[in-house]
């Protein structure tokens with residue numbers, strides 16, 4: 001079929017705003033698929049890539065990594081997908097080669113399958129990088145064929161796209177990274193797209209108490225709609241003390257599981273201090289290269305040593321996309337996973353900068369670009 005003309009939201013240089021540009025998208029190579037994007041969520045990580053000046057990727061960069069669409073054509077050797085198939089794009093499709101994959105633990109794959117660079121900026125032919133190997137703020141993209149996960153025909157793609165990052169990360173944090181024992185107490189710090197998905201996962205896992213922590217009252221109201229049993233506004237005083245008071249049980253309170261979904265180092269410290277004895281804090285937010293946390297070891301009440309606190313790191317919900325994406329779609333179709341209420345705005349490719357601004361200043365869960 002040859003190259004297809006399209007448009008994509010590009011970061012052209014460090015410090016610049018994202019702009020819509022004409023692009024050329026080459027045919028998929030062996031083991032790749034070309035996808036016509038139908039919808040893409042705007043995740044905080046896209047904004048972080050902009051704010052952190054590309055995070056090591058070469059410019060120009062096609063933004064977006066929470067996308068769904070239809071297969072246009074498949075490269076040599078691809079037999080599990082055909083043109084027209086509805087797919088959600090996975091940025092952590094296991095490589096099948098690394099030590100984790102070889103020992104049969106693909107959820108902890110060290111790397112992820114990536115396509116060759118097939119997107120060019122039309123005006124000068126510059127080869128584009130794709131955020132997290134996806135690049136979904138685009139009319140077309142090319143991904144590794146194993147990163148394109150087929151959806152049921154009745155799954156709406158403007159909801160399915162959310163599975164690709166925010167939902168699989170948040171729900172996956174509670175299913176895979178740090179599975180919740182039924183009847184546990186859970187705190188979730190940060191109630192954006194990821195944190196609200198943690199809350200949904202905690203509810204599906206039959207947590208007894210789900211305490212939502214945020215600084216935005218609207219987010220806290222939404223958190224209750226998604227399953228939070230209690231809310232804590234971190235602007236109303238130390239969130240650690242508030243969570244401990246809400247969980248007072250004669251042993252100083254605390255939660256068995258705390259999930260941080262803000263990307264703010266002090267919130268990771270808070271998550272650790274919220275734990276009951278033997279609890280586990282899971283950090284999800286994306287750090288900058290110089291971010292660091294200070295953890296007390298020896299405090300008898302909240303020190304990591306005496307409180308026997310564990311810390312896990314969540315990468316995309318430790319997902320195995322070929323298993324998890326269809327599962328999450330099924331939960332949505334059964335009415336057990338709420339994706340509809342996560343879409344606060346439906347926008348176009350022209351609105352990405354406005355969506356970034358609203359993410360930082362307004363009360364929105366997800367803006368979804370519909371093409």
Ligand SMILES: NC(=O)c1ccc[n+]([C@@H]2O[C@H](COP(=O)([O-])OP(=O)(O)OC[C@H]3O[C@@H](n4cnc5c(N)ncnc54)[C@H](O)[C@@H]3O)[C@@H](O)[C@H]2O)c1
Pocket residue numbers: 043044045048165166169189190191192193194195213214215216219234261262263264267283284285286287314315316317359364365
């Ligand atoms: N680890 C992963 O695989 C992965 C995947 C997706 C996103 N992320 C990261 O997760 C984080 C959350 O992503 P998102 O898309 O949900 O972002 P978001 O901007 O939608 O949500 C962040 C939330 O944190 C709240 N917040 C800000 N300061 C706070 C504070 N001091 N205390 C409590 N809450 C506070 C905000 O009000 C907002 O509701 C980002 O850092 C993102 O880059 C990581």
Ligand SMILES: [Zn+2]
Pocket residue numbers: 043044045046065066165166
């Ligand atoms: Zn994301």
Ligand SMILES: [Zn+2]
Pocket residue numbers: 094095096097098099100101102106108109110111
């Ligand atoms: Zn691997």
